[in-house]
Each structure stands twice: as structure tokens, then as C-alpha cells.
Amino acid sequence: MRAPAAVSSLLLGLVAAAAARTVTPASAAPPQTPVQDTTLRFPHRRHAGLFPQCTVCHRGIPTGDSATVYPSPGACANCHDGQVEPRVGWQRPTPLVTNLAFSHAHHQQSVDSAGETIACLSCHRTPGDTSSMAVSPPQPQLCIQCHAHSAPAHMDAAQICATCHVPLVRAPLSLSQVAALPKPADHDAPDWVQRHAPLSPAAAAARCAVCHARESCERCHFNAARIPAIQALQPDPRVASLVRGRAPVYPKPASHDSLNWQWKHGTVAGGADGRGIAVTTCSDCHAQASCRTCHRDGTTPAIQALPALRPDTAYGVRIPPRTIHAAGWLKDHPTHAAAGVNCAACHSRTFCVDCHQGQKAQYHPPDFVAQHASEAYNNDTQCTACHSTEAFCRACHLQTGRGTRTKTSALFHSSQPLWLLNHGQAARQNLEACAACHTQASCTQCHSATGGWGVDPHPPGFDAKRAAANNPRSCLACHAKVPGE
Amino acid sequence: MTRRYSFAATLAAACAGLALAGARPLRAQDVRVSGTTTVNYVELRPLQMDSVLAATTTGDGVIRLAPDGRTVQCVDPSAYCYLYSNGSAISSAPALQDLQVSAWGFGQGMRFYADLRGRAVVNGSNTLWPQANDHFDALEAYLEFERPRVRVRAGRQWDVSGLAFNNYDGASVQVRPMSTLSVEAYGGWTLQTGLDEPVTSGALAAVEPYAPDSRGLLFGLRAQARPAPPVWLSAVYERSTPQSGSGLYSERMAADGMFRSGGLTMDLAAKIDLASADLNELRTQLLYVPDSRWTVRAFVRRHQPYFDLWTIWGAFGAVGFVEGGAGASWRSTDGALSVDGQASRRHYLNTDAEVGFAPIRSNGWSLSGSGAMRLSPVWALDAQYGLDLGFGAAKSQGGLTLRRALRGGNSVGLTATAFQTADELRVNSGTVVGLGVNGVWRLGERSTITGSVADYQHAGRVPDSGPNWSQLRASLTYNWTVGAEPGLPAPGGR
Numbered sequence: 016m017r018a019p020a021a022v023s024s025l026l027l028g029l030v031a032a033a034a035a036r037t038v039t040p041a042s043a044a045p046p047q048t049p050v051q052d053t054t055l056r057f058p059h060r061r062h063a064g065l066f067p068q069c070t071v072c073h074r075g076i077p078t079g080d081s082a083t084v085y086p087s088p089g090a091c092a093n094c095h096d097g098q099v100e101p102r103v104g105w106q107r108p109t110p111l112v113t114n115l116a117f118s119h120a121h122h123q124q125s126v127d128s129a130g131e132t133i134a135c136l137s138c139h140r141t142p143g144d145t146s147s148m149a150v151s152p153p154q155p156q157l158c159i160q161c162h163a164h165s166a167p168a169h170m171d172a173a174q175i176c177a178t179c180h181v182p183l184v185r186a187p188l189s190l191s192q193v194a195a196l197p198k199p200a201d202h203d204a205p206d207w208v209q210r211h212a213p214l215s216p217a218a219a220a221a222r223c224a225v226c227h228a229r230e231s232c233e234r235c236h237f238n239a240a241r242i243p244a245i246q247a248l249q250p251d252p253r254v255a256s257l258v259r260g261r262a263p264v265y266p267k268p269a270s271h272d273s274l275n276w277q278w279k280h281g282t283v284a285g286g287a288d289g290r291g292i293a294v295t296t297c298s299d300c301h302a303q304a305s306c307r308t309c310h311r312d313g314t315t316p317a318i319q320a321l322p323a324l325r326p327d328t329a330y331g332v333r334i335p336p337r338t339i340h341a342a343g344w345l346k347d348h349p350t351h352a353a354a355g356v357n358c359a360a361c362h363s364r365t366f367c368v369d370c371h372q373g374q375k376a377q378y379h380p381p382d383f384v385a386q387h388a389s390e391a392y393n394n395d396t397q398c399t400a401c402h403s404t405e406a407f408c409r410a411c412h413l414q415t416g417r418g419t420r421t422k423t424s425a426l427f428h429s430s431q432p433l434w435l436l437n438h439g440q441a442a443r444q445n446l447e448a449c450a451a452c453h454t455q456a457s458c459t460q461c462h463s464a465t466g467g468w469g470v471d472p473h474p475p476g477f478d479a480k481r482a483a484a485n486n487p488r489s490c491l492a493c494h495a496k497v498p499g500e
Numbered sequence: 501m502t503r504r505y506s507f508a509a510t511l512a513a514a515c516a517g518l519a520l521a522g523a524r525p526l527r528a529q530d531v532r533v534s535g536t537t538t539v540n541y542v543e544l545r546p547l548q549m550d551s552v553l554a555a556t557t558t559g560d561g562v563i564r565l566a567p568d569g570r571t572v573q574c575v576d577p578s579a580y581c582y583l584y585s586n587g588s589a590i591s592s593a594p595a596l597q598d599l600q601v602s603a604w605g606f607g608q609g610m611r612f613y614a615d616l617r618g619r620a621v622v623n624g625s626n627t628l629w630p631q632a633n634d635h636f637d638a639l640e641a642y643l644e645f646e647r648p649r650v651r652v653r654a655g656r657q658w659d660v661s662g663l664a665f666n667n668y669d670g671a672s673v674q675v676r677p678m679s680t681l682s683v684e685a686y687g688g689w690t691l692q693t694g695l696d697e698p699v700t701s702g703a704l705a706a707v708e709p710y711a712p713d714s715r716g717l718l719f720g721l722r723a724q725a726r727p728a729p730p731v732w733l734s735a736v737y738e739r740s741t742p743q744s745g746s747g748l749y750s751e752r753m754a755a756d757g758m759f760r761s762g763g764l765t766m767d768l769a770a771k772i773d774l775a776s777a778d779l780n781e782l783r784t785q786l787l788y789v790p791d792s793r794w795t796v797r798a799f800v801r802r803h804q805p806y807f808d809l810w811t812i813w814g815a816f817g818a819v820g821f822v823e824g825g826a827g828a829s830w831r832s833t834d835g836a837l838s839v840d841g842q843a844s845r846r847h848y849l850n851t852d853a854e855v856g857f858a859p860i861r862s863n864g865w866s867l868s869g870s871g872a873m874r875l876s877p878v879w880a881l882d883a884q885y886g887l888d889l890g891f892g893a894a895k896s897q898g899g900l901t902l903r904r905a906l907r908g909g910n911s912v913g914l915t916a917t918a919f920q921t922a923d924e925l926r927v928n929s930g931t932v933v934g935l936g937v938n939g940v941w942r943l944g945e946r947s948t949i950t951g952s953v954a955d956y957q958h959a960g961r962v963p964d965s966g967p968n969w970s971q972l973r974a975s976l977t978y979n980w981t982v983g984a985e986p987g988l989p990a991p992g993g994r
Contacts, residue, residue, distance in 0.1 A: 276792070347767065347785060347787075349662070349756075349769070350662070350756045350757075350758060350767040350768070350769040350783070350785075351732075351758055351767065352660065353660075353661055353662035353734050353736075353754065353756035353769070354662075354724070354732035354733060354734045354756040354757055354758040354767075355682075355724035355725070355726065355732045355733070355734050356732055356758065367660075367665070380899075380917070381934075381936060381952060381954045381973040381975070382917065382919075382932065382934055382954065382956050382969070382971070382973065384542075384544065385919070385921065385932055385956070385967075385969040385971075386895055386897060386919055386921060388892070388893040388895075388921065388923030389888040389890075389892075389893035389894055389895035389921065389923065390888075391892075391893070392864070392890065392891065392892035392893045393846065393864060393866060393888055393890060393893075394803055394821075395866070399693060400664070400665055400693075401665070401693070401694055402693070402694045403692050403693050403694040403695045403704075405692075405704050405707050405708045405711075406630070406631065406692065406694070406695045406701075406703045406704055406707060407630045407631070407694055407695075409707045409708070410630055410631075410703075410706070410707050411628075411630050413707060414546065414627050414628060415544055415546040415547060415628075416546040416547035416548050416549070416584065416587070417547055420707075420709070426549070426573045426582050426583070426584065427584060427926065428925040428926060429563075429571065429573070429584075429925075429926050429927045430922070430925050430926055430927045431860065431925050432561075432562055432563055433855065433858050434925070436855045436858065437855055437858065437859075437860045439851070439853035440851045440853040440854050440855070440859065440860055440862070441860055441891070441892070441925065442816060442818070442853075443816065443817050443818050443819050443851035443852075443853055444818075444819065444820075444821070444848040444851060444862065444891055444892075445805070445818075445848075445891070445892055446805055446807070446813055446816055446818040447805045447818075448892060450807075450811075450813055454707065454708055454709055454710070455708065455709070455710045455811060455812050455813070456709045456710065458812070458816070459812070462816075472815065472816045472817070473815055473816070473817060474816075474817025474819075474851075474852055475817075475852050477815065477817065478777075481775075481776070481777075482776075482814070482815055484747075485747060485748045485751075485775045485776070485809045486742075486747035486748055486749070486809040486810055487746065487747055488712070488746070488747060488810065489710075489809060489810060489811065489812050489814075489815070490815075492710055492812050493812065
């Protein structure tokens with residue numbers, strides 16, 4: 016709406032009077048503020064009535080001529096000549112640096128082409144003040160009165176930010192201004208990280224690109240190169256500087272706490288085609304290195320589908336080596352391994368051999384030699400799974416005075432005064448322990464039909480014929496001839 | 501150095517040399533070599549028989565007291581009474597060098613693999629550490645041809661089944677007609693568990709006067725199936741006969757199964773000595789994981805020892821025991837705290853050899869508990885305690901370990917332990933207290949140094965009432981790998 020031409024001179028005078036009050040002394044430079052300067056230093060109210068139209072002073076607004084957006088110092092001097100009004104040191108203010116994608120000229124053309132009209136005060140009116148020169152910087156809420164779209168508030172989640180704002184990479188903002196960009200409320204939601212992905216590259220450009228650059232995403236997404244929505248963003252050195260050193264965030268989905276996730280995740284990741292969701296979902300947080308914490312070979316398709324880390328990317332979820340197996344696994348694993356569970360998915364062969372070859376220093380505690388007797392008796396873990404009873408156990412016992420090749424006495428078993436009578440029961444309860452110290456000849460000095468005392472060692476119901484058929488040579492250790500011959 | 505180069509060891513060395521030297525001319529894709537060098541320091545006090553004049557002892561009967569208060573055993577009409585006393589400490593510093601060599605590129609699916617071990621004693625006694633005088637062993641050395649449906653191996657290889665984890669010299673053919681079924685036949689010459697040598701080895705003859713004089717021939721069949729996703733089944737049959745052809749060394753079979761549904765896992769294992777008609781092992785366990793924090797388990801098993809048929813042990817009527825137990829573990833949601841506890845009781849079967857008026861204990865029970873706490877992102881505390889009382893031996897043992905994680909996956913730890921033990925049906929006394937430090941240091945992507953040193957002091961002993969377990973122990977291990985990793989990306993990613 017255009018002000019009547021009749022009051023233009025009056026408005027001009029008012030503008031001049033207002034400027035005389037608020038214009039800073041000519042000797043002081045206007046302060047540079049890091050945020051949008053919301054105070055107007057020209058006292059528009061004092062000049063109310065002097066100027067019929069805003070464009071009297073702001074001629075460049077409708078034309079887009081930046082040189083005449085503000086009046087020149089000479090324009091104020093028409094009244095502030097020192098005689099009509101006191102002189103003022105008017106200086107054109109420094110243009111505000113914003114990321115607004117707004118052009119008065121273009122906006123005017125759009126309004127005109129729509130057959131509409133719009134006055135300056137439609138956007139520049141001080142809220143709640145109806146006087147003619149109640150001027151203030153435009154507030155976003157005023158824009159939304161016309162450009163509401165589907166979002167009621169300025170930074171509502173459904174807002175299309177690109178309607179009013181240029182992408183960050185084109186915004187002439189300083190580093191501190193970029194750091195101070197306001198955060199929409201939905202970014203503070205507890206589950207924001209899980210649901211922040213835009214639906215499409217276009218959606219990323221419409222909203223995310225106003226405040227974010229590609230580096231914003233690459234801080235966490237080591238798979239950024241594979242995500243179109245991230246590639247839709249442009250890189251920006253200011254953002255790169257701001258995110259440098261900031262740790263990535265990888266929230267754990269609820270599914271990962273579900274029952275037996277450590278057993279189910281393979282099926283979930285692999286899917287019917289073997290790649291499953293690994294490419295699209297797991298790879299948001301997990302690189303191949305995550306899987307190889309446990310899956311040493313890493314050749315399964317689901318793992319191969321994940322991106323590999325590069326030195327210049329985020330590091331993804333780091334899974335520390337942890338106990339995948341339940342407590343007691345050392346005792347339980349033989350059945351699982353024998354049944355065919357794929358140990359090789361996580362373990363190399365040397366992992367097994369290191370223990371089962373009987374010389375892994377770290378399997379037993381350093382003082383196990385002093386403690387191992389009870390372990391041998393309770394058979395908690397079978398010694399013979401890794402050790403040769405004769406060449407390992409008996410050899411050491413003989414060297415250290417605990418074993419005997421032939422001669423036996425009850426002296427060693429000092430807790431059993433009636434050892435001669437009790438050793439039969441003890442031997443049948445745990446003959447493996449006996450064999451760890453005694454040679455077979457130890458026993459035949461008594462339990463032999465040929466040269467010993469002839470004490471029968473066989474249990475009731477002993478099948479001599481079967482034993483002879485199995486290995487007649489063993490019978491000849493005690494008998495002059497094979498029983499049954 | 502004893503000359504114990506077995507045929508397999510010679511073959512392994514020759515094949516390794518051929519693989520390394522010939523792989524490249526044969527357009528091998530690459531070779532990978534991994535090594536582990538371990539040096540240990542161990543101390544031990546051997547027991548030695550000592551005597552005192554019977555006339556100087558006090559008391560009557562078989563057990564008396566020597567003039568200095570030591571318990572002695574006297575058997576009339578001997579003029580002396582005897583006891584075991586601790587000798588001077590002997591030490592040894594054995595060194596082990598393990599080498600794994602893998603070479604491929606001879607043709608599609610072809611591979612050579614060898615796992616070799618060398619031993620030497622750097623300092624001290626060369627008889628204290630088992631097999632320290634056996635300077636070279638080939639744990640594995642085989643040529644392999646593998647395609648999606650079949651795998652063929654020839655050489656020294658591991659036999660892994662419900663029966664055993666030991667190696668043999670021979671050949672194996674595994675057929676996988678479908679992804680859920682595999683059948684394998686194998687055969688060759690047996691090797692003794694943990695010895696890497698045949699039953700005719702001099703190492704065995706040195707400690708067993710009745711060792712056989714004929715190598716064992718091995719034949720085995722193994723099948724593994726997964727009829728449904730939560731079910732794993734396997735069965736194995738093995739037979740070993742003397743090369744001379746008379747009799748058996750062993751004939752056994754084993755069956756193992758695992759069933760998993762939701763949070764419940766059930767294991768079943770059985771081992772049968774077919775030659776002696778003995779059930780050596782029957783074990784079942786239920787494991788229930790109601791959520792990500794709790795694990796509950798219970799097991800029942802029957803164990804009867806197995807002996808090779810070339811020994812006379814099988815004729816002595818070993819009976820074994822039955823055992824039942826249960827345990828539970830809990831872990832906090834963030835994994836910062838975990839605790840575990842288990843109790844079990846075993847009962848030995850009737851031996852028909854009990855002395856009615858003076859039976860010995862025929863049962864036993866075990867208690868154990870452990871906990872781990874992450875005090876901070878870099879500090880962790882582990883604690884454990886175990887109590888085992890029963891026939892034969894007893895132990896009460898506890899320990900604490902404080903560990904600090906350093907940058908780059910390195911760590912250092914401080915460990916304190918204490919235990920009391922009564923073993924081999926002997927009287928013992930005192931408490932052994934130990935303090936040690938240990939650490940892991942990663943030199944790079946593929947090399948690591950692990951070390952530990954601990955000193956143990958046996959305090960409160962009644963002199964010569966049993967072994968003196970005061971000792972110093974140390975270990976230093978260096979692991980390294982060079983060469984390509986087939987199928988894996990180069991360090992740093994693709």
C-alpha cells in the first residue's frame with residue numbers, strides 16, 4: 016500500500032528527527048554484532064508523519080538496488096542542515112549478514128503477479144503497535160502468517176526451511192554465526208538420532224541443508240558416501256572446523272537388548288539374500304571392523320556388505336572384545352564344538368590349538384601347578400583333553416618326587432593311615448589320578464598273577480574274554496597266558 | 501638333542517620349504533606366517549624321601565613323630581621311619597617357538613598349512629618343564645584341497661570330535677552335500693594326545709614300561725548335521741588298531757547335540773567305549789537366558805574314565821561318578837558389572853572295594869563365584885573364589901585382579917591370589933599367597949607382547965607337612981603375523 020504523497024515531506028522530517036536522536040556520533044563506528052541486529056538505530060517514530068512512504072528513504076527496496084536501500088547522508092541533511100534541524104552524522108548501517116533467501120524486489124514481483132498487495136509494515140511493524148512508524152526488523156512469525164505451509168511455528172519439524180533460507184554453504188555467515196544457529200525443538204527429542212534421516216535428498220536440501228553441511232553427517236556416518244541424502248549436502252569448511260574432534264554418537268537400538276541378540280543378529284543382518292539389512296541399516300553404525308571383533312574371518316556376505324573404515328572417516332561402533340559365551344563356557348564348549356557350531360566364524364584354529372596342545376601359558380593361572388590336584392580329581396575340565404597322562408603328567412610327577420616307576424609305599428598318601436586297605440576304593444573312584452603318578456608296573460607288583468602277590472584287581476563281573484579279545488597283550492602284563500586260551 | 505624327527509616333522513619341514521620357495525614361482529597368491537615366541541620362568545621344590553631312626557621317634561603304630569616334630573611313617577621291623585621333605589628349589593626357563601605357515605596359490609582351492617613348535621631351555625633344569633628335551637614338533641602339516649562340496653587333506657591334522665582333540669598322520673575326506681550336512685572319513689596313524697608322537701614314542705617309553713611296540717592305525721567316520729536352524733547334531737565313530745594287526749587300541753563313538761529355542765539351550769553329550777561296553781560320559785545341560793542380563797544353567801553328568809586298551813587300567817574296574825550342579829550369572833545392562841555363581845555335587849559310584857570299618861570319602865562338592873566390575877572406562881576389577889572339597893583333593897582359592905586399559909588396546913594388571921590345598925590324599929598346611937603383575941602391549945596391527953610375573957609365598961606351613969609351594973613364575977610371549985590375510989582387507993580397509 017502506498018502512503019499518500021501529501022505527507023511525504025512530513026515523514027521525511029520525522030525520519031530526520033529520529034535519526035538525530037539515535038544516530039551514533041560520527042566519530043564512532045557502529046559495533047559489529049555476531050547475531051542479527053534487532054535494534055533499529057534510526058528513530059522511525061520521531062519521523063512519523065514526515066514521510067508518506069517507506070520508499071522515500073528506502074528507494075532501493077522495490078528495485079533491489081542495494082546502494083539505495085538506505086538513504087544517503089545527504090538525504091538527511093535536507094532537514095538536518097544545522098538550521099532547520101540539528102546536524103546528524105548519519106551513516107548507512109552495515110548490511111546484516113544472514114542466511115535469508117529473501118529479496119524485496121523478487122518478493123514484490125511475486126506479490127504483484129499474484130494480484131495481491133503488501134505494505135512494508137505488513138512485515139516490518141512492531142508487534143502490537145499500530146502507529147504508522149512502528150517499525151522493527153521482520154520476525155519469522157510474520158512470514159509464516161502468509162507462508163504457513165503445514166507448520167505452525169518457525170522451526171517446526173514440518174517446515175520447509177529452504178523457502179526462506181539459503182543452504183548453509185551459500186550463507187555468508189561467520190564461524191561463530193554458524194555455531195550459534197538455533198536448533199529446532201525436535202532435535203532435542205531423545206530419539207532424534209534414530210529418526211533424523213531425511214526421507215530423500217530433496218528433503219535434505221529443503222531442511223537439513225540450511226544449517227548443516229556434509230561434514231555434519233560425516234561426523235558419525237562413515238557410510239556417508241553411500242547415502243544420497245548426505246551427498247545432497249555440500250561440504251563446508253566452517254562445519255568441518257566445528258565438528259572436528261567431536262565424538263560420533265551411536266545410540267543402541269532396543270533390538271540389540273533383546274533376548275539372544277548375539278545369536279539372532281546374524282539372521283537379521285543377513286536376511287534371505289545374505290545381505291539383508293546389513294547394507295541399509297547396520298551400516299549406519301557398524302563398519303566391517305565392528306563385526307570382525309568376533310567374526311575373525313569376516314567373509315560372510317552381510318559383513319562384506321558393510322563399509323570398511325578409512326582413516327579419514329568416523330570409526331563406527333567399537334565393540335570391545337567381550338564374553339559372548341555364557342559363564343562356564345570352558346566346560347561347555349566341547350559339546351557345542353563337537354555338535355558343529357561354527358566356531359570358525361569367530362575363532363581361528365590356533366585359538367583352539369593353543370589350549371589343546373597343552374602349553375598355553377594363559378589358559379591356567381600361573382600358580383596352577385600348586386592348585387591342579389583338586390581340578391584333576393573333580394574332573395571339572397578334563398585334563399586328558401589337552402595333556403598326555405604319561406608324557407606330561409607322570410613325567411613331571413616323576414621329576415618332582417611325586418611319582419613312582421615301580422616301588423610303592425603308603426608314605427606319600429599321608430592323610431590315609433590305612434592306605435593299603437583304602438587304595439582299592441580310591442583307585443576305582445579316580446584311576447586317572449593314579450595313572451598320573453604311577454606306572455602300570457607300580458600296580459603289577461601286587462596285582463599280578465605271575466610275579467606279584469596275586470591280588471585280583473578285577474571288579475565283579477569282569478569280562479576276561481572280552482578284554483582278551485580287545486588286546487591280548489595287555490593281559491600278559493599280569494598273566495602268563497591270555498585268559499581263555 | 502635327541503633325534504626325534506618323525507616322518508611327519510620331516511615332511512612338514514620339506515613341505516614348508518617347498519611352499520615358501522615354490523609358491524611364488526608357482527604364481528602363489530601369497531604366504532602368511534604367524535609366530536609366537538614364549539619364554540617362561542618356573543620354580544619348583546621337588547619332594548624327596550628322607551628318613552630318621554625309628555628309635556628316635558615318638559608314638560606307636562605306623563604314624564609317629566620325629567624328634568623335630570615332623571610326621572613320619574614307620575613300618576616295623578624297619579630300623580628307619582620315612583617321610584617326604586622338600587628339596588631345594590630348582591628352576592627352569594623354557595622357551596617355545598610356534599610357527600604357523602599358510603601358503604596358497606598352487607591351484608584353486610589348494611593350500612598348505614603347517615603349525616610347528618620348537619622347544620629349548622634357556623637356563624636351568626632341562627627336565628623340569630615337560631617335553632623340554634623334545635626340540636621339534638609338528639602340530640599340523642597338511643596339504644588341502646577344498647571346494648564348496650568337498651575338502652581333502654593329507655598330512656598331519658587335527659581330529660576334532662566329541663571323542664577328542666588330538667592330531668594324527670593321515671588323510672581325510674569331507675563331503676558336504678548340503679549346507680546343513682557334512683560327512684567325513686579319515687584314517688592314518690594315531691598320535692598321542694598332547695604328545696604329537698605315536699604310542700611307540702620314546703617319550704612314552706621313558707615313563708611307561710608297558711608301552712606298546714606297534715603304532716596305532718586309525719579309522720574314523722564323522723557326521724554333522726543341522727536338520728533345523730536351532731538344532732546341531734554330530735556323531736563320530738573311531739577305531740584304532742595296532743599296526744601289527746592283533747587286537748585293538750580303542751573303539752569308541754560319541755554323539756553330541758545342541759538345541760536352542762528362544763532363550764533356552766539344551767546340550768547333550770555321550771561317549772561310549774564300544775570295546776569295553778562302558779559309558780564314559782553322559783552329560784546334559786540346560787541353559788536359560790531370560791533376558792540380556794541373566795543366565796541360568798543346570799547340568800547332570802555321569803563320568804567314567806576311559807583308558808586305551810594297550811594299558812591295564814581298564815581291567816581295574818574304574819567306576820567314575822555322577823554329578824549335578826547349577827549356576828547363574830547376572831550382568832548389568834551396560835555391562836559394567838557381572839557376577840556368576842555355581843555349585844555342584846558329585847557322588848562316586850559303588851566300587852565294591854570299600855573297607856567297611858574305614859571307608860574313604862566317596863563324594864565331593866564345589867562352589868565357585870566370580871565377579872567383574874568396570875570401575876571406569878579404563879579401570880576394571882575382577883574377583884573370584886572357588887571351594888572344592890571331596891575325595892582326593894581339596895582347595896579353597898580366591899583372587900583379585902585390577903586392570904587398567906591403556907591406549908591402543910594395551911593393558912596392565914595387578915593380581916593377588918591366595919589358596920589352601922590338600923592334594924593327592926596328603927596332609928598339607930599353610931596358605932599360599934601370591935602377587936603378580938601382567939600386561940598386554942600391542943606393537944602394531946599384527947604383533948603383541950604379553951607378559952606376567954608373580955611371586956608366591958607359602959606361609960604358615962608346618963615344616964615338611966607337605967609341598968612348599970613358594971615359587972616365582974614369569975612368562976613373556978610375543979605374537980606376530982606377516983604376509984597377506986586371504987579374504988580380508990588390507991590394514992586400513994579396502
